[in-house]
Amino acid sequence: MARTRIPPVAGGLAAAVAVALAAACWVAFPPEVAGRAIAARPAVALPVPWPAAGQASAEVQGLGSLGDHGEQRPVPIASVTKVMTAHVVLKDHPLGPDDAGPEITVDEQAEAESSSTGESTVPVRAGRRIGERDLLALMLVPSGNNIARLLARWDAGSQEAFTGKMNHEAAALGMAGTTYTGASGVEDSTTSTAADQLRLAREVMKNPVIRAITGTANLRVDGVPGTIVNTNTLLGREGVIGLKTGSSTAGGGALMWAAKARDGSLILGVVLQQNPGGTPAAGLRAALETSERLIAAIRRELPAATR
Template sequence: MAPTRIPPVTAGIAAAVAVVLAAACWVFFPPETAGRALAGRPDVDLPLPWPAEGQSSAEVQNLGSLGSRGERGPVPIASVTKVMTAYVVLKDHPLGPDEAGPEITVDEQAEAESASAEESSAPVRAGRRFSERDLLALMLVPSGNNVARLLARWDAGSQDAFVAKMNREAAALGMTSTTYTGASGVEDSTTSTASDQLRLAREVMRNPVIRAIVATPSLRIDGVPGAVVNTNTLLGRDGVIGLKTGSSTAAGGALMWAARAGNGALILGVVLHQSPGGTPAAGLRAALDTSEKLIAAIQRELPAATR
């Protein structure tokens, strides 16, 4: 049988369609160059001082994306993990805005881990009872790893069972590049992207309990000596109202943040993998510094861009 011949006109149309489709794919799915993804097209295009390393993403709720920059592959996120831990605990054990919730007894493991010099912890004693809300505060404000794992055991019976819940919630939120392997973030194998964590920030800021806790610069909790101080030192500057820091040698510094614009609009952003490989303290300083510059620029540029 003779091969079927495509008429010249049909072939020309097919070629033109292929060119148009290829151009559309380039716009909506930009290519990567030397391992770094080119920036996607933002809904609101502002001249912003994006961090020169790592990855970052930001948006204005009810307005749209401000864009993303940097590498798109998953990286360690350290204690930013605790945002998902709080989200899962409150989904399983919801609290009203003014509710303290059930009392939870501190176990011996949480007390033993409170003396660790290797990770951030909260000073809790075995047998002491704290409300669910107070334990969420001890996890999110001073970033108590031992409290994150205590909450995981209380909620699911074991940390492994709780981690399975974390990953199910991440999948439900469309966080396709995220893997949780612990409740605290101390494991370098817990990885995510700035765009995935921005999805989570959008979701948790709908919860009044999380909003209130992460906006607290410091607090006092019965049974814990002294003031509990927030690791997010940007609170109260440039409209910042939360969210959560993270730092480790592998992760560098990380910050999920929320701020109010001058008109009251909610601005959300995530900065990951700042100065990795050094000390956690240096990485955290880098994440706070780059985020502060980014937030200040958004506050400055947004009014003119949205008039």
């Protein structure tokens, strides 16, 4: 069989195109070594105050990566886990932007766990019927661990079966450094990287229900006492419109965030391992403060960098 020869000019053009495509793929889908993603090359380099410790990742949608900071190794992510829980529940039981969803009966386990003093919970009574959307809000806004596990049992029959779904979805999203061992994040064995969680943030912000719930500063739910306040106190500041906090002794403070740039572009980011070993409250404060400085700098520097 005769071989077709590529003329020198065409061959050079093909090589140039191949190099350009490879560079673009590196930014959007960084390669992996030993199961861990190599840090993405930033599409735009900004002089921003990355955290002094821990790890972080950020991007501007439509523009690309702002880079990964710190060693992207799996660490406990605490209640940031609940973002994947919400994602899996809504994949299995989709809701329209204004849908309340099916009513779910609170079981005795969820009520018993309400009185736990060792984790974040929401007071609910067994036998009470609460809509899917309200339960998602009780999980994401005040970070109710007992509600996360209730939703897992409702969706998959057991938390263990639901966790399998979480890991399957993580693999589908290319989150190679992530392992989920529960629906709430209370287990230190649930670990991930900032780069992986940024992939998840990119996916869940496509869902109007998650966007609306995580952007709610406070709410009331029938049958649940008092006003429920969002643990993400950055909402409404520096353009922040969501997403989810996390804190534990082992993991320190964590925050997955979404913010609007001054031109309306969506900025997404994740900060992990802030003040690990301290109290969860101190870790959360550190994550919020670090994230606020980072977001403010990105919003300030982005216009000049993209002109």
